[in-house]
Structures are given as structure tokens and as C-alpha cells.
Amino acid sequence: MATVGDFVLKRLAAWGVKRIYGYPGDGINGVIGAFGHGDTGIEFVQARHEELAAFMACAHAKFSGEVGVCLATSGPGAIHLLNGLYDAKMDHQPVVAIVGQQSRMALGGDYQQEVDLMSLFKDVAHEFVQMATTPEQVRHLIDRAMRIAIERRTVTCVILPNDLQEMKAVETPPREHGTVHSGIGYTGHAVTPRHEDLQRAAALLNTGKKVAILAGAGALHATDALIAVADKLGAGIAKALLGKAAVPDALPYVTGAIGLLGTKPSWDLMNECDTLLMVGSAFPYSEFLPKEGKARGVQIDIDARMLNLRYPMKVCLTGDSAATLEALLPLLEQKTDRSWRERVEKNVREWWQVLEARAMNEARPLNPQRVFWELSPRLPDNAILTCDSGSCASWYARDLKIRPGMSASLSGGLATMGSALPYALAAKCVHPERPVIAMLGDGAMQMLGVNALITLAHLWRQWADPRMVIMVLNNGDLNMVTWEQRITEGDAKLPASQDLPTFPYAAYAELLGLRGIRVNHPDQVAEAWETALASPVPTLLEMVTDPDVPPLPPHVSPKQAVHYLRALLRGDPDATGIVTATIKEVWDGLFPGR
Structure with a gap:
């Protein structure tokens, strides 16, 4: 007997879905079990956390042009999806979330893991979120979730109670009053104006x-x-x-x-x-x-x-x-x-000179700008780049020179931490033949990245081209927030909130069977990139960088300058380092190369 869980996968496959990112749980067991009932045509990719699964679905949409699909169980699993789903919503990516729920009979009974999922998802998936209550509904719910996600370039959600997933599938609803008879396929709009x-x-x-x-x-x-x-x-x-x-x-x-x-x-x-x-x-x-x-x-x-x-x-x-x-x-x-x-x-030529001069400034021990500047000429053809939120996004935005054929993305509208590595994993799932580079800070790495590395260690042998580099800026500081406190609020750095625990990123990668390289001298940066990009094993580059190098905005307003001075006067613990680094940045902006 084909179950509703079987039919969900069959219908998604008919829409062209090739991959679902998720994490199992009893609330979604009927769909998870259907993966084992024969060749569904859909690959299940197990993430280490539902938030990672949602990020991967968003990145799947970004790097494939297809609908990304993620899956989670009821209650806590569904809740964990939200950050990645908001990332997709705010970057206008088509993503469908398939979410489990407690049995229909238990709903309203304050049951374990019973969460009002319709209310929970009504913002992130406001264009379409529905819970199935009968097998006859499932066909049009899947069809509409897919079609609306494509049409509105947004997130949609289908909620499936766990008892419903085990019921006998109804592929063709009865031809009677009150039924809905949907179909597969999408035709886009006229693409040019009058x-x-x-x-x-x-x-x-x-x-x-x-x-x-x-x-x-x-x-x-x-x-x-x-x-x-x-x-x-x-x-x-x-x-x-x-x-x-x-x-x-x-x-x-x-x-x-x-x-x-x-x-x-x-x-x-x-x-x-x-x-x-x-x-x-x-x-x-x-x-x-x-x-x-x-x-x-x-x-x-x-x-x-x-x-x-x-x-x-x-x-x-x-x-x-x-x-x-x-x-x-x-x-x-x-x-x-x-x-x-x-x-x-003329302005562009002079600016590249400024960036080169700034990248070559001495720092303690590494200038983060140099890390990106040295990567730029070494980028492989057809590379896919992912970047996290934080100060690394500043250097990614300014120092990397994109060439034709490359792809690049990050969390734009939401600007959330933790997205770079799941983005890179999804990019590699979609394009296993292309080299992928993820760039993130140590804050994002500690937040989600160390878990995502486990998935990387599990998957990489399946890829046609194993080249994948994870570059971590290890500066021991939640650096962008630290600079925002100084520049926008006029507050000194608060070590209790900004300092990060020490963690051996490269050594941890080695423990997982990956390659790890720790770099703490500027003369090692270029060689480390070349080694990592030629490695037959995914490689983590731990770049030990100076948190005092400022990600200066293109134009410093008088208000920002006053706040910066106020932060120094309030006893910023890194005052000497940031003043020295800032003077170098300003000098290079005025007199590059001198």
C-alpha cells in the first residue's frame, strides 16, 4: 500500500525535486520512511541541525535555480528551520518546507511537542502555509506549495500530521463537490515591459x-x-x-x-x-x-x-x-x-591600488585583507564562493575580484551568521564538479560551522571534484559587532560579550579526516591558498588574523568619527592596536603605496 508519505515524495519528484535537506524525527517518520520504500528519485541529505538544512535549501535555490526543499519533524525540529527559512524569504528564494506535526487526534490537547505550526510559520511562509487533514488534500497542497514558491520567489510550508503520513495515499481526489483537482507545471510571466x-x-x-x-x-x-x-x-x-x-x-x-x-x-x-x-x-x-x-x-x-x-x-x-x-x-x-x-x-584604478596597499600592511599576526587579496588571483575558474556575515563580508565585498563563470552568494536580506558553510555544502551537492570556497569568521564557525564540518566529512567522497576550502578568520573576536559598537554607538569593546573561546579549527578538521592548515605568518598566506586549492581532500584554512584592522566604510561621517573617539576615551581594551591600524588604513586611502 502506498502511503501519504510515499505520495509526497512521488509528487515532489514529479515537480523536479532531486534533493531534500533535513533531519529526521518521529513527527515526520512517515515521509522519512518513504525514502526506503524504493527508488524515489530524490536524495535525502542529512544535516546536523534543522537550521543548517534550511540554509542548504536556500543555497540550493540560489545555485541551481530550482526550488529548495527542507524537511523537519514537529515541535523543536520545525522551530529550528526558521532562521534558514527567513534567509530564503528575505533573499527571494523559492523554498518549500515539509514539516511534521503530532497526530490529528492529539491536537488541542497540550500534547508533547505540540506547537501551533500554522501560527509559527504564518509570517515566514505567509504566501502559503497549510496543514493537511485528509489524504485527498495532499496533492493540491504539494502542488500549490511548489507553484507559489516559484511564482512568488518565497517560502511555502506544508504541515503533515504524523498519523496522516501513514494513511493510504489518494492520488486522484474523488470527482465531487468540495474537492480540488490540481496539476503539475508552471508557466512564467511575460518577461519584457511594454x-x-x-x-x-x-x-x-x-x-x-x-x-x-x-x-x-x-x-x-x-x-x-x-x-x-x-x-x-x-x-x-x-x-x-x-x-x-x-x-x-x-x-x-x-x-x-x-x-x-x-x-x-x-x-x-x-x-x-x-x-x-x-x-x-x-x-x-x-x-x-x-x-x-x-x-x-x-x-x-x-x-x-x-x-x-x-x-x-x-x-x-x-x-x-x-x-x-x-x-x-x-x-x-x-x-x-x-x-x-x-x-x-580613474577612480577604480586608484581604488585597487588603495586595497593592495592596505592588504600589505603589517598586522598582528595576519592582516585579514591580505587573506582575501592573495586569494583573488588564485581563484579557480568556475569557482563558487560563499561568505558569512561579519567583518569577513567586508573583505569579500571589496578585495575579491570575480571573473566570468564564477558564482557567489551570502545571506543578504537577513545577514545572518552561520550560513556560509551550509551554503557551500549545498553548492557542492548541486555542482559536485565545481570548486567551492566558504569564507567565515570564528564566531560563525563556533555557532554552526563546527557541526556542518561533520556533514562535509561525511559527504565529500561522493563529489566528482573534492576541492572545497573552508577559510576561517580566527581573531578571537565577534569583530563586526565590536566595530559597530565603536562606530555606531561610541562604546568601547566589552570583552565579556565580544571575546570568543579558543578553538583549534584546523586540528578539529584533521580529527574529522579533512585537511587542516593553520596560518599565522603573512608569508604563508599565498602558499596556504595554493595548497588548499590543489588538495584532493577538503581543507580548512585557519587564518589567525588581527581583530584591530578596521573595516572602514567608504565614507566616514562626522558622527561616526565622534563615536569612534568616544569609544577610545571610554577605555577600549584594544585602543592602541586599533588606532595604529586605522592610521595605516587612512594613510593608504590618501597615499596608496607610499
Whole structure:
């Protein structure tokens, strides 16, 4: 007898699902058991924690373009999914959560592990969350969860009581009043705006003398079209953090990241432009966009709800970014005055000199910027990069030069800690033939990473290319929060909240059968990267870095400077080190290489 659990897997497979990330428990036993009832066509990947499973499902969606699916038991298992699901929701990734529940008869009886899952998931999966109560429901619940996740690029959830999972499946609901008869398949929207709207956008862009483009995650597949439009308009291109791989950094007019973790050329681009073209980005920080009224704007986004949200635009175009830019291109006039483009390129050249000078500054013992600077020219072709939240995201955003064919992502909207390593694991599951590099701090490593390494040690022999590097910045400090306390609050570092326990990251990797390399001298950094990237075994690089090197914003406001001085006057325990490091950073910004 085929059970509801069997049917759930069969229906998901019919939708094209190849992999489910999860953790078992009695509340979801009926579905877990179905994996053993024959070839389902779906691989079950056991994570060490449900939060890791949800992160992996989000990353699966990011790196495959498919729906990510995660699975958890009732009660605590379901609760643990939430952080990873919010990561997917806020980065607009299609993820379906299959969650167990106590038996229907027990509900409302204050039963063990009974949690009101409909209420629990009503925010993160507000587009669609439903609990099945009869086998006849399950077909349309799975169908709608998949279709809505794809259509809305969001999280959906199906809750399955454990007694229902064991019941006889009903593949075809009865043809009677009150039943729902759904089907498989999804057809997308028209992907280009109306011609008259394209003409209005082109007219505005053609009159701009200083055009800036901001590319986000929605433009990752629009690389060629972005380059063609930028060349025609003589524009510079800045990138939101999730759009880092949208255009290669070798292009002389690509200014790099924008925002607090961004570059000075991007800051200048936004403050000096007279026209802004925003493509596939929900970049939230208005203080890093042009001053309102100074630039006229055109925005392209597949989701009309995100239009005219971050900056008051003159023309908004709803459509796929690549298709819209390609339709727009013939309407654009070739800019003959290249003075704006030349200024942008000059700023970019000088900025790379600044970054190199800063990366080569001495530190105690390693300068974290050098760790990323040395990786950049050694990145393998077709590499996938994942990064965690924290100060490592600053160096990832600024120092790494993305080349064509590479993929990169992190937790953008949620900016949660702990995502880099599960992202990397999912990327390797999706693309076992590609080299993967995860970059994270010691805070994220202690939070979830040490557990995720166990999954890595279990899985890596299945991969066609075993190259996977986990780079940990070991500075003994929750570094980004420490700097935020100083710069935004004017408070000195509080060791009780910021210092981390000592942990032997490289040695721990060796215990798991992986390779571990500990680096504590600047002359060892380049060689360590080369060794790790050539290793036939996944390798953890423990980079012992200096927490006093400041992740300076592209523009330091007077308020930030006052807060910094106040933190020093309040007796910051690292005052001498951070003053010395900050002076070097500022000097290199003014006189790179001198």
C-alpha cells in the first residue's frame, strides 16, 4: 500500500525535486520512511541541525535555480528551520518546507511537542502555509506549495500530521463537490515591459550625462546585457552585495560593492551621477544612493512590489532583467562624450591600488585583507564562493575580484551568521564538479560551522571534484559587532560579550579526516591558498588574523568619527592596536603605496 508519505515524495519528484535537506524525527517518520520504500528519485541529505538544512535549501535555490526543499519533524525540529527559512524569504528564494506535526487526534490537547505550526510559520511562509487533514488534500497542497514558491520567489510550508503520513495515499481526489483537482507545471510571466515604457526609459537614459548602474541579485543572469548597456551609456556599474557575480571585477568601470561594506568608487559614482539605472536590486540603504532629487532614476525588477521603494524613480519597468535590458538596448543612443566613464575608471584604478596597499600592511599576526587579496588571483575558474556575515563580508565585498563563470552568494536580506558553510555544502551537492570556497569568521564557525564540518566529512567522497576550502578568520573576536559598537554607538569593546573561546579549527578538521592548515605568518598566506586549492581532500584554512584592522566604510561621517573617539576615551581594551591600524588604513586611502 502506498502511503501519504510515499505520495509526497512521488509528487515532489514529479515537480523536479532531486534533493531534500533535513533531519529526521518521529513527527515526520512517515515521509522519512518513504525514502526506503524504493527508488524515489530524490536524495535525502542529512544535516546536523534543522537550521543548517534550511540554509542548504536556500543555497540550493540560489545555485541551481530550482526550488529548495527542507524537511523537519514537529515541535523543536520545525522551530529550528526558521532562521534558514527567513534567509530564503528575505533573499527571494523559492523554498518549500515539509514539516511534521503530532497526530490529528492529539491536537488541542497540550500534547508533547505540540506547537501551533500554522501560527509559527504564518509570517515566514505567509504566501502559503497549510496543514493537511485528509489524504485527498495532499496533492493540491504539494502542488500549490511548489507553484507559489516559484511564482512568488518565497517560502511555502506544508504541515503533515504524523498519523496522516501513514494513511493510504489518494492520488486522484474523488470527482465531487468540495474537492480540488490540481496539476503539475508552471508557466512564467511575460518577461519584457511594454514598448512604450521601454521608450520612456530609453529617453530618460539617453539624456543622462553621468549614468550610474546598480546591479543586484536579480541581474546575476544578465551579465552580457549589463555590459552592453553600460558601454552604450558610458556608465559605471556598482554592485549590491548579492549581485557581486553579476559583472566581472576586471572591467575598468565596475566600481565594486556599494554600502557600508562598499568601495569609495561606488560612493563617488552614486554621489556624482545625474542618472541612476537600478537593475534587479532591493539594496536598502538610501544614504548610499544619490541624494533624492539629484538623479533621475529608471528601475527594472521582476517583482513590481519592489519598484519605487528605495529611490523615487521616474520610470519603472516590470520584467526579467536580462530580457528587459536586451529590449532596451536598441533604443539607447551611443554616448560619444566619455569624460564620465574616464572619471569612473580613474577612480577604480586608484581604488585597487588603495586595497593592495592596505592588504600589505603589517598586522598582528595576519592582516585579514591580505587573506582575501592573495586569494583573488588564485581563484579557480568556475569557482563558487560563499561568505558569512561579519567583518569577513567586508573583505569579500571589496578585495575579491570575480571573473566570468564564477558564482557567489551570502545571506543578504537577513545577514545572518552561520550560513556560509551550509551554503557551500549545498553548492557542492548541486555542482559536485565545481570548486567551492566558504569564507567565515570564528564566531560563525563556533555557532554552526563546527557541526556542518561533520556533514562535509561525511559527504565529500561522493563529489566528482573534492576541492572545497573552508577559510576561517580566527581573531578571537565577534569583530563586526565590536566595530559597530565603536562606530555606531561610541562604546568601547566589552570583552565579556565580544571575546570568543579558543578553538583549534584546523586540528578539529584533521580529527574529522579533512585537511587542516593553520596560518599565522603573512608569508604563508599565498602558499596556504595554493595548497588548499590543489588538495584532493577538503581543507580548512585557519587564518589567525588581527581583530584591530578596521573595516572602514567608504565614507566616514562626522558622527561616526565622534563615536569612534568616544569609544577610545571610554577605555577600549584594544585602543592602541586599533588606532595604529586605522592610521595605516587612512594613510593608504590618501597615499596608496607610499
